[in-house]
Amino acid sequence: MANDTDKPLGLRNVVSVSMGLIVSMSCLVSLGQGAGEAGLMFIPAMLIALVLNLCSAACMAELNSLMPNATGGLVQYTLAGLGPLPTLVTMVGGYLVCNILCGGVEAAIFGSVMAETLPIPIPAALWPTLVSAVIAICALMGVDVFAKLQDFVSYLLLISMIVIGLIGAFKLGTGQIVQQEAAVATDPASVIAAVGTASWLFVGAEYAIPISKDVRNAKRNIPLGMALSLCLIFVMDSIVVVGFSNYVPWAGLSESATPHLLYGEDLLGSFGKIWMCVVSALAFTGSQNSTVNGLSQITDGMTKVNMMPHFFAKKNKHGAPAVAILFVTISICVIAFFSGDSSDAISFLILVVTVLWLVSYIFADIDVLVLRKRFPKAPRAFKVPGGPLIPVIGILGTIFMIANISSDPDEALAIWLLSAACFLVLGIYSWIWIKKKMHMAPLKPVPIPEVLAMENDLYYTIRHRRGIWR
Template sequence: MNSKKMGLGSAVSVCVGLIVATSCLLSLGLGTGLAGKGFITAMFIVVILNILLAFSFRELHDLMPEAEGGLGQYTLAGLGPVPSIVSNLSAYVITNMLAGSVELAMCGLVIQETFLKGVPVLIISLSLLAFLTIVNYLGVDIFAKIQNLTVIALIGSLILLGVISAFKLGVGTPLAPGAQTPPVVTGFSGILSLTALAFWMFIGIEFVIPVSKDLKNPKRDVPLAMILGVCLLFIVQSLLSTGMRNYVSLEELRSSSMPHIIFAERVMGKAGSYWMGLITILAGVSTINTVLGSVTRILSGMADAGLMPSYFSKKNKSGTPTPGLFLMTGVISFILVSGIANYSGLTNFLLAASCFWLTSYILVNLTVLVLRRRYPNAKGRDKRFTLGGIPQIICIIGDIYMILHIAEGDARIFIYKIYFVLLIITLLFAFFWVKIVKKADAFRPVSLDEINNVKLENQDEEGQASPSLMIN
């Protein structure tokens, strides 16, 4: 049966749609409030790193066309099962636990401020989480029909707001010349310190890989979609950042728990706050629904592959992997109830999540370098784009720099506590599981032939596939 293939435009839409989340608006507002127009420079640096990262994903996709996008599959082929476990848990499970808490906290704040002023934020956030947990437990994807509409509405709203505000066309009154408050982060070293915050706004460019088999020209369109996607996002985010400076003081942006709501209201009046509030809620709820659905299936796929206990592969009558669902719900609930996901901790949680995704990207770039050495004449590799390993080396250095300069003062200590404690736990689990339980070599890679000859299953709702080869 012939199915209609997607073109480059559709690939870019997939890439952009899966990157944008409401937490990106928090990062944009805070970054702009801290550095003013200097934050655009920080975003540009991150865009360059992501373009270089696209070269790595292009090569890995060309070498392993049957591996449909799970970072764990790539690192399994290059570095072995322990790095594969760390990569998958870092990029998908831990990151989504932290980011999911932020999304729910933001939804609670927006709903309280815009629609239910008398209801505590915690009650709203936990109620949403409980509702979405039940929805996923029953296997009912009530958001499937509005998912694309929500993404289109969110991105369309951001583009429209960006253009209107950047050119001062809103119904509100722009700040008078000279009335803008000064940035607190200045100088190139200060701007570099904000790259980790900007990184969150462009994270996940590899999400286009799972749909590669549906593209007309995947070899060209996969890397091109990644590059065009981050460039499009950079343009939109730059317009929004400029617009924010036109209508909101930097002091307000860096101190507000909802800078995007304040911004929308200043540009479009009260209708703007309701408009952005509704879009924020829809996007946030849709994101959490995807997180609960996708991570549970990633854990189930890892269990089927032997990288996690078989307990995580258990499913209910609706086909939902319930152990992973309850784990995600429990951890996110704990973070919300503990109070560490209040406004003062939201940005720090995003930065901690960035550390974990940066860790997975470091492993991806190391995988590219290792596979080049192990398979110098591998079929599929286009040597015109290897560039002597320079893109990978720059990415690794840049990723390490962002982790080392993630924040300053107490915030840095808080972020590192989350990052290193969870990373150590992940490493200990990975070594224990592979060496003690599976009695396998911690760093024995799976061959490219094995990866390409095994039919992949157990994909999550975003199309991310878990490693399907495993430790025997």
């Protein structure tokens, strides 16, 4: 095993990977639409969402410190904490399905943005396909190449967003300054209602966990990197919201399918629109890069515990899960091809995906409490302070965000019903898979030593040869 100093990644890489998935095309849309509905009061809503997501990120970091070399991360944590059924439902619904769907929608938005902004006779669907192909090639070349691309994209995106936000905040743009009320929503209930939308702006920091085995001083850099990324995103988004207030009518932001492009054009004319087009390209590249790498690692981890077909575990000469990388990339491109770019449809889908993802956070927080109870003396390089307080706050806060996922009661009900239907279908599928393929008790947790033993390919091979796993 390589020494810690030989590992290729450090704190900078953890921050860039965490930011890469969070600052996506859909987040740019949610930022604009959330600001359009609440005005500057969207900033307090973002602060609440930040605090709640910091609690969940801390719990993820503790789980990672307990099982630091687990390939799939949350796959193994939940398997040890709650058993196969919650694990399969959470990972398929909360990660694979929702991330591939969201990635496809973001790819479609990116294609539309590029086709609308650049006078180049290229079909809209070709733009995300070309970027996805480059990202897949980088992922196939191993974690070091992936991390270098992520560093470049994430930090350039962060700087670009802060600069264009500051130009608007200090009224230095060339466009017409808008005179409007600073806050659309002023009562506490309206701010609370905006927390659901704001929560999407901070979901995904845990995508740094699958790379933890390649990170130097992971016990410090993983929790610190996730926390830094979330705080940097809050600062960046707050500056941009102030910029919005000076140059774009709130109603225009809430109604636009691409509010960031609208802001760029109102701020700096055609140059600003092109600038935000570049920001869109960086956001799509960063989120796609994190999605492809993170989901392929998670899929690889699921094959180790027989929750996905075993061919997804096939590695290339660089040690990258090649089949999983190609599967995720192609799936996103196919969904992008069939997706539309309606503002209402995009907003609704983002909120549904948010619920699916937030449920997986609840399971992670529960995992922390369960595994502390079951293995109180197990070594943990990082432990969330305050006893059960932060995990409990994380659980209650996440439920609160789901309950306030939309200020429109009819839309909220539709989101909850669709999410519940998704989990019901996933539950039935998972029960059948576990009974027929895994021959395990669906709700019986697996001991940590056995979960860690599953990291060895021989574990699957032996069980498969004996006919235990099919």
